[in-house]
Amino acid sequence: MSFTAPRFAPPERILMGPGPSDVPRRVLNALASPTLGHLDPAYLAIMDEVRDFMRQVFRTKNELTMAVPGTGSAGMEATVVNLVEPGDEVIICVNGVFGGRMKDVAERSGAKVHAVEAPWGQTIAPAAIAEALAAHPAVKLVGIVHAETSTGAMQPLEEITKLVHDAGALLLVDAVTSLGGVPLDLDALQIDACYSGTQKCLSCPPGLSPVSFSAAAVDRIMSRKTKVQSWYLDMSMLKSYWGQERVYHHTAPINMTYALREALAMVLEEGLEARWARHQLNYQALRAGLEALGMKYIPEHSLPSLNAIHVPEGVDEAGVRKRLLNEYDIEIGAGLGPFKGRAWRIGLMGASSTRRHVILVLAALESILGLSGGTTAATKVYG
């Protein structure tokens, strides 16, 4: 009774949702390189190179910079559970799904969480954080989302980092949808802990989470009185595997590390400033096109990597997404939370941030909705 599995052949999509983004063939080819052992000297050299590349992309000299063996949410959990001990007071800023998730993770770690909230789509006002810090002087950590993937809002961090440090707390930043596409400089901003994902502006498949900790954050971790509740995400042990000691901890996701190496190499070969400028230009073009089609952005400060827009009145939200997928092989995202059924999220991340993507999605929307003028408006931006 022999079995033969059907041929494996997933369709080829154009990924313009909230992530994953299109993955270049060069990265996929690296992913498919022969697997090495996790303690092979050749693999350890690749880890060193990946760490060096991550530091350049994070713009940091942080010694403790590594890839957590899980997706972006594992990076969130890794930063929170290592920096929080039961009973610690923390401030978490919540203006969308991912701030809410960070609050949940912090509560599960035993933290006493003070939430600073803003309506979905808006950014967090520095004054609100100042007020919370004044009201809760024992706060040890402030967590905030740089790029809120659920609303497309981009959070300015300059004022906030000063407030947090003046209060003697550490600053934790979610950069899942910004790293590699939106200006971010860990050392200039004095961010103490930051996590990202591979499948957004880095255009690598999902499965790893680049994280980085400042010296102050490492001190906090190394002077904990309690064990980190997660063995898998315990930075004091992960540090020994990524550091000079090379102490075996877990079997690293070897092939995913290959892909991240190649994706980071492509970021550095393009140059961070050039990449940020590319994301900004394509965002401006898409925005001009969408607005010419009468569509309105949800956030006041939009990310260049993710465009969250209100679905026009009378339009079948899910139906349009389905037609984009079935007729064009284009994936865009739906709304979440209060925007469920009422928003689209169009990503322009990494390899998906090109003129070709912008013009194609606008043309497809025009064709499906019976509108015109979007591609013309976008073309003008390109000049």
Next chain:
Amino acid sequence: MSFTAPRFAPPERILMGPGPSDVPRRVLNALASPTLGHLDPAYLAIMDEVRDFMRQVFRTKNELTMAVPGTGSAGMEATVVNLVEPGDEVIICVNGVFGGRMKDVAERSGAKVHAVEAPWGQTIAPAAIAEALAAHPAVKLVGIVHAETSTGAMQPLEEITKLVHDAGALLLVDAVTSLGGVPLDLDALQIDACYSGTQKCLSCPPGLSPVSFSAAAVDRIMSRKTKVQSWYLDMSMLKSYWGQERVYHHTAPINMTYALREALAMVLEEGLEARWARHQLNYQALRAGLEALGMKYIPEHSLPSLNAIHVPEGVDEAGVRKRLLNEYDIEIGAGLGPFKGRAWRIGLMGASSTRRHVILVLAALESILGLSGGTTAATKVYG
């Protein structure tokens, strides 16, 4: 100032350590298929297929069978943190690194752990578990390692599962180094929770952990009084993503899921019994060869997938491994814990369990050590 990264070209090894094992090109090619979105209907269909394949390989009808988005240790943590609430009494059997790790994970979850220990290399006697269960009638969970990767010991489970269930507790089994290579039947053994890794007898790159929970285990999870301490590994939410609801939880490691699909397809195409028999035959041949070379096995009951042997007196343990790697591109493993510097661990897992691997590693050892007779003894086993 432009940067060009050095060409990425990891060496091609023959993986005969304690994992990862050799990954077939067919699996690597699947890994490199174009990335899909994690909510794409085509991807959801792949998840369904992977779950179906996992159930067949685990030999279970368990509804809650899925791939945890992390390596084998994430699977360990996922099973423990979901089944344990703070203050719960549990028994963890410790006779090597991985039993010790399970104990650590359970303690970090707030469990009151009663350890049942045996010397490294030995298996756990059912009588010792019976005694512990009698001494601690409140015990809710017993954790044990089926295939102890640090010592090569294979743990019989038949008697133990009966003892545990008679005491009203759940049985948790680590099958990281056994699933797909060593006989294991979740439903026949009434195992309540089991986790494995992809990079051992399944011959897929590391990065996912197949897990399965019995109905009784799911009841335990769904009737918890406290939230699971890990958000990332909270089965009540992961269940909603893998189940009919398809509720977004995390961005799944898409491409790794492709690879697992293909690796599981290859297991099922070969047939589980045929695969177990292949592992057994190659183990017997390697064992005959190693013993003909005068080498002694560490465990009384050896796994067919992993051969842990004492390094002969006067032989440079690390030097031989280094020569195997540099001159033959063969990776074998070192000893851990009390066997550090004194043992070799030779894996015959998945695609690395072939006559070619057995004869090659014996011939290479003969050549390096100036011995003979190993390949002849192994050849006799093949008949």
